[in-house]
Each structure stands twice: as structure tokens, then as C-alpha cells.
Amino acid sequence: MITHSDQLSLFADKTSPIQEDTVKSWGTFKDSLRAPVHRWFTYPAGFSYKAVAHSFERFGIVKGMSVYDPFMGSGTTNVTAKAMGIDSVGAEAHPFVYEIAKAKMEWEVDKKAIRAFIDHLNINFESRYNDLNGDADFSLCDHFPELVLKCYKKETLGKLLTLKKIYDDYEFHQRESMFIFVVLTALLREISSAATGWPYIAPKKEKITSEDKDALLEFNALAISMLDDLTYIKRQADEEYIKSKHRLIFGSSTDVSAYLSNESVNHVFTSPPYLNNFDYSDRTRLELYFWGFAKNWKDITDKVRSRLMTSATTQISRNDPKYLLDEEIKTNSPEIARFIQDAANKLSELRKVKGGKKSYDLMVIGYFNDIYKVIKEVYRVLKPDSSALFVLGDSAPYGVHIPTDRLIGEIGCSIGFKSYSLEILRKRGDKWKANPQRHGVSLQESIVILKKE
Ligand SMILES: C[S@@+](CC[C@H](N)C(=O)[O-])C[C@H]1O[C@@H](n2cnc3c(N)ncnc32)[C@H](O)[C@@H]1O
Structure with a gap:
């Protein structure tokens, strides 16, 4: 008993x-x-x-x-x-975490295509960023819920939005699109000026380590190191990994x-x-809001x-x-x-x-x-x-x-x-x-x- x-x-x-x-x-x-x-x-x-x-x-x-x-x-x-x-x-x-897992399982990313995207991004970044800032009707509040606004300095969030817009407009094949999706996601907590370490997102707490991090430079570095990760994991993997099936x-x-x-x-x-x-769901609010999976608490619940x-x-x-x-x-x-x-x-x-x-x-x-x-x-x-x-x-x-x-x-x-x-x-x-x-x-x-x- x-x-x-x-x-x-x-x-x-x-x-x-x-x-x-x-x-x-x-x-x-x-x-x-x-x-x-x-x-x-x-x-x-x-x-x-x-x-x-x-x-x-x-x-x-x-x-x-x-x-x-x-x-x-x-x-x-x-x-x-x-x-x-x-x-x-x-x-x-x-739904968002599922996308991350999918991307981590895609190892046959076309490196040339990723490099082409990085070049495209770097060529167009400044003008796209200036276009945003030059638009009198533009406001970050129209793009992101308050939590996201609180986690970044205005300039950094403007740059993140520019990266997102260039990503959204680019014509990718699916694998490469998923790869860049994870690069941008990884960037979010990395360059936030608020305490966004796991498990809690604390917009009021300052994180000094991200002070000097520039969105574009960090994006470039992350994308390259993640491509290197793919080379490394494939080299270390069992030689028949490519024949394995995953659902x-x-x-x-x-x-x-x-x-x-x-x-x-x-x-x-x-x-x-x-x-x-x-x-x-609460702990991933930053990513859910940034990517537009949800716009508010009710959305996240539903x-x-x-x-x-x-x-x-x-x-x-x-x-x-x-x-x-x-x-x-x-x-x-x-x-x-x-x-x-x-x-x-x-x-x-x-x-x-x-x-x-x-x-x-x-x-x-x-x-x-x-x-x-x-x-x-x-x-x-x-x-x-x-x-x-x-x-x-x-x-x-x-x-x-x-x-x-x-x-x-x-x-x-x-x-x-x-x-x-x-x-x-x-x-x-x-x-x-x-x-x-x-x-x-x-x-x-x-x-x-x-x-x-
Ligand atoms: C402890 S985490 C597992 C993390 C995982 N080991 C990894 O490598 O990231 C538990 C996971 O269960 C998921 N989960 C919660 N309810 C679920 C359900 N009914 N069916 C499938 N997954 C669910 C959560 O979203 C969360 O990602």
C-alpha cells in the first residue's frame, strides 16, 4: 500500500x-x-x-x-x-525544433551554393540595410513582438532583419535553405545584448559578451564554421553513413x-x-517570434x-x-x-x-x-x-x-x-x-x- x-x-x-x-x-x-x-x-x-x-x-x-x-x-x-x-x-x-533537427540531419549541403549565397549577402547587405533605415514608414515594431525588440540594440536588430529579408528573398534549394535557417537561428542568441542563454530569456539582464558582435561578421563566421562541421562529421562518420535511412x-x-x-x-x-x-514553447519564444512561427502568447499556445x-x-x-x-x-x-x-x-x-x-x-x-x-x-x-x-x-x-x-x-x-x-x-x-x-x-x-x- x-x-x-x-x-x-x-x-x-x-x-x-x-x-x-x-x-x-x-x-x-x-x-x-x-x-x-x-x-x-x-x-x-x-x-x-x-x-x-x-x-x-x-x-x-x-x-x-x-x-x-x-x-x-x-x-x-x-x-x-x-x-x-x-x-x-x-x-x-x-514545429521549430523539428526544423532544427531536420537541418542537422542534412549533410549533403552544396558548399558552392552556400558560398554563393554568402557572397550575394555581403554584396547586397549594406544597400538593403540602408533601404530599411531610409524608409520613413519603417519601424522594427511592425516586424517583431516586444520580446525580440527588448533582446537587441536597435542597430543589431535592424541588421538581423536585413539578413532575414535577404534570406527570405533568395532562391535556394531546400537543403541549403535549411542550412542557412540554422545559421541565422544560431546567431540569434549569440549576438543578443540580453541574457538569452538557456533556459531563461531575460530581456532585462545585460549580456556584456555580445557588445561588439556585428550581425554580418558573425553570420559569415558561423556559416563557414558550420560548413566545416559538415566536412568534419562526414570524415569521422562510418563510411557507409550515406546509405543509412532516417525518418x-x-x-x-x-x-x-x-x-x-x-x-x-x-x-x-x-x-x-x-x-x-x-x-x-516558452523557452523558444525568441526563435518562434523572430521567424514568425508565432506573434504572441496565444499563438504560441495554439x-x-x-x-x-x-x-x-x-x-x-x-x-x-x-x-x-x-x-x-x-x-x-x-x-x-x-x-x-x-x-x-x-x-x-x-x-x-x-x-x-x-x-x-x-x-x-x-x-x-x-x-x-x-x-x-x-x-x-x-x-x-x-x-x-x-x-x-x-x-x-x-x-x-x-x-x-x-x-x-x-x-x-x-x-x-x-x-x-x-x-x-x-x-x-x-x-x-x-x-x-x-x-x-x-x-x-x-x-x-x-x-x-
Ligand atoms: C528533453 S527534450 C529532448 C531533447 C533531445 N534529446 C535533443 O537532442 O535535443 C524533450 C523534447 O520533447 C518534445 N516533446 C514534448 N512533447 C512531445 C510529444 N508529445 N511528442 C514528441 N515530442 C514532444 C519537446 O518539444 C522537446 O523538444
């Missing part, structure tokens, strides 16, 4: 002790910030490309086999698979039946959103936020029936359902007395309703005798500990997986311990390994 007071020792302890070498082999997210192609967009990936390679080696995934990442993000799993000549599938529900799905991994048949992949490596109130699985309170409308725990979970996994419902009930009580009145209660329900569907799909598409690895952290909203890693393991087993184990990557949140507003629960990041018979 599960009780609130017993939350930390909820399920039988199936955790393997932390082995120093195991932890090292999984690497850290920082590896990807330095690695060619992976570094093109510093999205919070959840894991290092080294972790993906390690997983393939450890579970015997080789050329001719295929791997699936149901939360593809910017494509770390797929880029790594391609470099090893392994087939891959990825699903991503965020990137724009859609929710809660249902991939239209794209993936039963028992069609050999391995799953993924990092789902953590249950930690991180709103992926076009992005509502497509993603629940992991943030900003996604929740309290009257929506989707925040009742699914009957299927109650029937098939009663113990887990009871635990989730108990935690939600407790959070619902705490909400009444805590500042911010956050809907953590419904966030927890929504999260597990969604992740349950994803795990079911993962089970369906995996071939027999294979594994699915989920990299994620647990959390403690309002101090109520939710052992997301174990719950995912237990859900997996109730769906049909033969067993699960956990490998702890790191302890998290210690720096908050001195803060009296924070809970004292010690959190961790781990890898849940689900095994299918």
Missing part, C-alpha cells in the same frame, strides 16, 4: 549502485555543446551524443538496425545514429501508428520532458504549447477533462494510478496555501496520462529482445517527491516490458539546499532501462 509519507521508498529498490565508469561512459550534456553539428543549436538535450553512442555499443546496435527517439528535440540521437551508419526515426511535436516525424509520440509499424525498431534512446515545469505533452503548468486549463487520470492507467496499473492520484491530491491541497497557486496537481496527472501513451507506443514498435532507455530527472513540486524514473519503469512493466533497471547519472539540486523556500528532497537524474522480451 502506498502512502504519502512513504513516497521516497515507493517501489521495491531496483536501483543499481552508481558505478563511476558507467557514469563516465554516459558523458554529460556539455560534450554536445562542443561537438560539430551537435553544437549548432544549444537546446537542452537531456544527454550527450556520447551517451547515445555508448548505448548503441552496449546494446549491440549496429549498421542495418534502426533506433527511435520519441522526443527527438534537436536530434542528438538521430545525428549520432547517422554518424554510425545506423537507421533512425525521431518524433518531435515542436523524422513532425507529430506527437503519444500516437505514431501512422508512421511506425509494430516491432519495427531495434532500440529506443530518448529524454522526455522532465516533470519540472519547463515549458519548451501552435506549439498545446501540441506538446504536459510538463508545465502554463499548459494547463483547470477545467479541461484531459487532466483526469486515464481509466486505462487505473485499470492496467492500479498501484501506479493510486500513487499518482495521491500525489495529485496532496498537491491540490498544497496549492491552496502555497504562493503562485501552481497547478502542479493537474500537471502531474497530465504528464503521466501522456507518458503512459508514449511508453505504450514504444513497447509496440520495439522488436522483441530489445531495450528502451529514458534519460530523465525526478522532481518535487511543492516538496512532494515524484520519482518519475521509477514510475516510468513501473509503467513499462505494467504495459508488458519484462523488467527495468535504473542507473543514476547525477544528483541534482544541491545548490538550492541553502534556500529556505526550496524543499529538502534530494533529486537525481537517471537512465531508466526497459527490457522487452
Whole structure:
């Protein structure tokens, strides 16, 4: 019987002790910030490309086999698979992030065409920029929402708009267009005068390091270094990488039946959103606004936020029936359902007395309703005798500990997986311990390994 007071020792302890070498082999997210192609967009990936390679080696995934990442993000799993000549599938529900992954998977970019574009840009830049400024009716406010205006000095934003306009007007082939799209995207956070590092965009905070960065010069340098990255990754890749097949799905991994048949992949490596109130649509507002994917908060909600699985309170409308725990979970996994419902009930009580009145209660329900569907799909598409690895952290909203890693393991087993184990990557949140507003629960990041018979 599960009780609130017993939350930390909820399920039988199936955790393997932390082995120093195991932890090292999984690497850290920082590896990807330095690695060619992976570094093109510093999205919070959840894991290092080294972790993906390690997983393939450890579970015997080789050329001719295929791997699936149901939360593809910017494509770390797929880029790594391609470099090893392994087939891959990825699903991503965020429209802008999906475009980034697509571009990172296009390695046969025509360098001559890119150089021709860079020349064209440099020849025309000054006159296009002067045209904008000379136009009495021109105002940056007509082009960008306030957040974007606040993140740049006027001159820099004028130059960024000039780059965008020249890009929009140029006749590209698709590959080259996608490549330049990522170059321009990478430039956005690089030359912003506001603190635009991940995860938060803080327009009021000054970032001194970008003071002298000129949009055009930085664009030129980035484009060339990214072309070099392509040369490098292809040189390092398995010589048959070009024959590998990759399918990137724009859609929710809660249902991939239209794209993936039963028992069609050999391995799953993924990092789902953590249950930690991180709103992926909000964190990418700068890019969404710059490119015109969205113009305001409502747009972001309609076009992005509502497509993603629940992991943030900003996604929740309290009257929506989707925040009742699914009957299927109650029937098939009663113990887990009871635990989730108990935690939600407790959070619902705490909400009444805590500042911010956050809907953590419904966030927890929504999260597990969604992740349950994803795990079911993962089970369906995996071939027999294979594994699915989920990299994620647990959390403690309002101090109520939710052992997301174990719950995912237990859900997996109730769906049909033969067993699960956990490998702890790191302890998290210690720096908050001195803060009296924070809970004292010690959190961790781990890898849940689900095994299918
Ligand atoms: C931790 S990130 C994964 C990052 C990824 N490992 C990478 O290399 O960039 C989780 C991702 O899941 C995506 N996501 C959220 N809900 C989704 C859903 N229902 N289907 C597919 N992707 C979703 C988010 O947009 C986010 O990009």
C-alpha cells in the first residue's frame, strides 16, 4: 500500500549502485555543446551524443538496425545514429525544433551554393540595410513582438532583419535553405545584448559578451564554421553513413501508428520532458517570434504549447477533462494510478496555501496520462529482445517527491516490458539546499532501462 509519507521508498529498490565508469561512459550534456553539428543549436538535450553512442555499443546496435527517439528535440540521437551508419526515426511535436533537427540531419549541403549565397549577402547587405533605415514608414515594431525588440540594440536588430529579408528573398534549394535557417537561428542568441542563454530569456539582464558582435561578421563566421562541421562529421562518420535511412516525424509520440509499424525498431534512446515545469514553447519564444512561427502568447499556445505533452503548468486549463487520470492507467496499473492520484491530491491541497497557486496537481496527472501513451507506443514498435532507455530527472513540486524514473519503469512493466533497471547519472539540486523556500528532497537524474522480451 502506498502512502504519502512513504513516497521516497515507493517501489521495491531496483536501483543499481552508481558505478563511476558507467557514469563516465554516459558523458554529460556539455560534450554536445562542443561537438560539430551537435553544437549548432544549444537546446537542452537531456544527454550527450556520447551517451547515445555508448548505448548503441552496449546494446549491440549496429549498421542495418534502426533506433527511435520519441522526443527527438534537436536530434542528438538521430545525428549520432547517422554518424554510425545506423537507421533512425525521431518524433518531435515542436514545429521549430523539428526544423532544427531536420537541418542537422542534412549533410549533403552544396558548399558552392552556400558560398554563393554568402557572397550575394555581403554584396547586397549594406544597400538593403540602408533601404530599411531610409524608409520613413519603417519601424522594427511592425516586424517583431516586444520580446525580440527588448533582446537587441536597435542597430543589431535592424541588421538581423536585413539578413532575414535577404534570406527570405533568395532562391535556394531546400537543403541549403535549411542550412542557412540554422545559421541565422544560431546567431540569434549569440549576438543578443540580453541574457538569452538557456533556459531563461531575460530581456532585462545585460549580456556584456555580445557588445561588439556585428550581425554580418558573425553570420559569415558561423556559416563557414558550420560548413566545416559538415566536412568534419562526414570524415569521422562510418563510411557507409550515406546509405543509412532516417525518418523524422513532425507529430506527437503519444500516437505514431501512422508512421511506425509494430516491432519495427531495434532500440529506443530518448529524454522526455522532465516533470519540472519547463515549458519548451516558452523557452523558444525568441526563435518562434523572430521567424514568425508565432506573434504572441496565444499563438504560441495554439501552435506549439498545446501540441506538446504536459510538463508545465502554463499548459494547463483547470477545467479541461484531459487532466483526469486515464481509466486505462487505473485499470492496467492500479498501484501506479493510486500513487499518482495521491500525489495529485496532496498537491491540490498544497496549492491552496502555497504562493503562485501552481497547478502542479493537474500537471502531474497530465504528464503521466501522456507518458503512459508514449511508453505504450514504444513497447509496440520495439522488436522483441530489445531495450528502451529514458534519460530523465525526478522532481518535487511543492516538496512532494515524484520519482518519475521509477514510475516510468513501473509503467513499462505494467504495459508488458519484462523488467527495468535504473542507473543514476547525477544528483541534482544541491545548490538550492541553502534556500529556505526550496524543499529538502534530494533529486537525481537517471537512465531508466526497459527490457522487452
Ligand atoms: C528533453 S527534450 C529532448 C531533447 C533531445 N534529446 C535533443 O537532442 O535535443 C524533450 C523534447 O520533447 C518534445 N516533446 C514534448 N512533447 C512531445 C510529444 N508529445 N511528442 C514528441 N515530442 C514532444 C519537446 O518539444 C522537446 O523538444
